[in-house]
Amino acid sequence: MEILVIALIPLSLLLLGAGFLVVAQVSGFMQSVFFNSRQNFSNMVIQQYMERITLAQGQLYQRKQELEGMSVKLSLSNQELGRLNDMKSKFLSMVVHDVRTPLASIRGFSELLMNKNVGEREGRYLKNIVSSTDQLGRLIADLTDLAMIEAGKLKMEKAVFDFPDMAKDILPGLSINAQKKGVELVAHEFPEGVTVDGDKFRLSQVFMNLVNNAIKFTPAGKRVEVSFRREGKYMHTLVKDSGIGIHPSETKRIFEKFYQAK
Template sequence: MMALVRRVATPMFGWLPRPLDPVRSIKAKLSGALGFAGGVGLLIFWWSLDWVRIDVMWFAVAVALGLVTLQVMAHGATVPLREMTIAAKAMARGDYTRRVRATSKDEVGELAQAFNQMAADLAAADRQRRELIANVSHELRTPITALRGVLENIVDGVSQAEPETMRVALAQTERLGRLVAELLDLSRLDAGVVPLTRTAIDVRGFLEDAVSEAKVTAEGAGHDVRFEVVAPEIRLTADRERLCQVFANLLNNAARHSPPGGTVRVRAERHDDHVLIAVIDEGDGIPPAERERVFERFTRGERARDGGTGLGLAIAHWVVQLHHGTIAVVEPALATGCHIHVTLPLEAPDRTGR
């Protein structure tokens, strides 16, 4: 009801003058406004009594007590505003820990609650920025250091440019390329540039192609794992390149965290107008407390033993959402392993993918 009143009243009274804008204290504004309104009411009351004679001393005492009362009442109303001013100045210096006590139920209380939410969001953004700098610095430094070492050995004659040595250099270069690609995808995500080119996809053929690429990557990284694909004849409409990002990431993660000789299983099932694709490894799994957080940016968790930016699953989550699907870590049917379920609609909800 109050929201409706505000929507109606705002355009109606927006044209009214604002004579108190030059006053620098909101307490003075409140006191002046209430004093003026009270004075007008008193004059009308006095006029109704045919201008009865009033003792000047008692009139002055009443005015003084009224002003003191107004100051006391206005103080409580303006304390949250002063706290917000102090907190805003602290945030300008990088301190996002300050909060405002929001106990009143009026507009000032709503403003205080919104301010506290903004402060929390800014603190989270600042923390993510620091994590981004730390993670990207680490991820860039590691392959650059390895690549530099390989090249220095070749230049100094310590080692020869043999295929094995060049494969090491190539692996580090590919790692740098993946990092740059993930950062570019992250910038597109933030900018809202999310074009989708939907085509008809044969799920079984698509998963077999994804597994073939994952095998090559796993062998190049020295991971001794096997892949199994079980999928019936299912066709869906989606952006093939974007989905390749999702399953390349899921399969590479599964291969990295599987034990030597382990098996990564990919299973597809049709459920009404959706397809469920499960990626299952035989690793240690993800603790229940981390299963929601692994899809947040820069969250690497306990499984991240051998690198990773913490962006891959966040990008996978973004791509699946673009397709109006879901992705989640589910409770494994067996004692160990990580089970990730991706659910996608068989048909595009609309042409834009939004």
């Protein structure tokens, strides 16, 4: 019996070793299959990414070509716009120069006739001619300023002047415009002794345009109010009308050229 047990021990060890060998081979085969499958999957993913990158590069090159073409067209358009803008500025300067001289002659001859003994109706006609030439003169002055601004040649001539006196000189003419339209122009009390260091002519233009614009958009029978308020070193000019007003969404556009609120 002891001899049989001793003989079975090596046989058991031999079978156990054979089992371990089989298990190792099977495990190695499974690992090999898993590794190959994983490598094939990785290769497939990489190939897909490469295809996408190639497609993206092709699209990027196409967009680049389109952008270059658009840049060329835009450059040509800007050059054409610059040329047309120069032509417009030159034409504007010529028109202003050619119109100003005959306009001054019309006004001068009208004033000469007004100083003679003319009838009431003729005198009224002459006053209308002078008033119309003054309006055209202001329009020409605005056109001149526009041409000078676009040419970069507009200069400010600063000087100390009495602000209430400037407003008092302008308001009578504005009152006539308001009366013709049936609008009441009310100017509240002026603060006295207010001097301003600035360009009197340009500031008077701004003041006149503000009030005229208020009169223009105020219905007949309504009123336009002009008031002044002094705060420290600042002088505030307030113009209130009964017109259509400006919607808050459009306030950022009011300084655009030729823009008009709807």
